[in-house]
Amino acid sequence: DAGVIQSPRHEVTEMGQEVTLRCKLISGHNSLFWYRQTMMRGLELLIYFNNNVPIDDSGMPEDRFSAKMPNASFSTLKIQPSEPRDSAVYFCASSSPGQGPTEAFFGQGTRLTVV
Amino acid sequence: AQSVTQPDIHITVSEGASLELRCNYSYGATPYLFWYVQSPGQGLQLLLKYFSGDTLVQGIKGFEAEFKRSQSSFNLRKPSVHWSDAAEYFCAVGAHAGKSTFGDGTTLTVKP
Numbered sequence: 001d002a003g004v005i006q007s008p009r010h011e012v013t014e015m016g017q018e019v020t021l022r023c024k025l026i027s028g029h030n031s032l033f034w035y036r037q038t039m040m041r042g043l044e045l046l047i048y049f050n051n052n053v054p055i056d057d058s059g060m061p062e063d064r065f066s067a068k069m070p071n072a073s074f075s076t077l078k079i080q081p082s083e084p085r086d087s088a089v090y091f092c093a094s095s096s097p098g099q100g101p102t103e104a105f106f107g108q109g110t111r112l113t114v115v
Numbered sequence: 116a117q118s119v120t121q122p123d124i125h126i127t128v129s130e131g132a133s134l135e136l137r138c139n140y141s142y143g144a145t146p147y148l149f150w151y152v153q154s155p156g157q158g159l160q161l162l163l164k165y166f167s168g169d170t171l172v173q174g175i176k177g178f179e180a181e182f183k184r185s186q187s188s189f190n191l192r193k194p195s196v197h198w199s200d201a202a203e204y205f206c207a208v209g210a211h212a213g214k215s216t217f218g219d220g221t222t223l224t225v226k227p
Binding site: 004033042043045048056091093103104106107109 | 151156158159160164215216220
């Protein structure tokens with residue numbers, strides 16, 4: 001398996017534009033997590049899904065952010081409109097069903113720069 | 116609320132020397148604890164995890180960690196560091212590997 005695949009790897013956009021980040025889960029995994037990493041705030045969990053259903057979105061910063069799982073293997077994180085303070089590296093991670101602390105597999109991240 | 120403290124922002128060790136990275140946690144129940152490594156421009160990779168049982172946990176790449184409930188610690192160790200170990204290391208606590216609270220990370224520099 002190729003692992004968790006994120007696209008694009010880098011995105012530079014102007015303030016006010018819509019940005020869509022994409023994530024393909026590992027086959028067979030049923031949990032999906034979106035994280036944001038910045039120097040100031042470290043790694044923050046934005047939202048996570050289980051079996052395509054959003055379970056906890058308390059980390060989503062504001063209404064400009066939205067995430068979807070249109071099917072079991074794919075997710076998007078959208079920012080509309082984008083702002084310079086959204087600049088960060090966004091990671092998605094997936095994990096398989098199981099008891100106990102199943103491992104989360106991270107993608108390589110999307111580095112977003114909003115100018 | 117759960118939290119993780121990694122007291123050392125940056126550590127430098129010589130190649131071949133031993134390494135210990137500190138992690139202290141706060142969690143209301145029996146914790147699940149994780150150590151991840153992040154190389155520049157890469158995602159996080161799980162080194163090891165503690166769920167229950169033996170408090171000394173072996174991981175990949177020669178790393179181990181010891182869970183000490185009395186000290187609320189889960190320190191990561193390696194007996195002999197290699198130059199390729201230079202990276203950022205994150206300790207995390209939570210009920211699920213993905214839904215975890217991460218520490219701020221410790222950057223490891225390895226001197227030749």
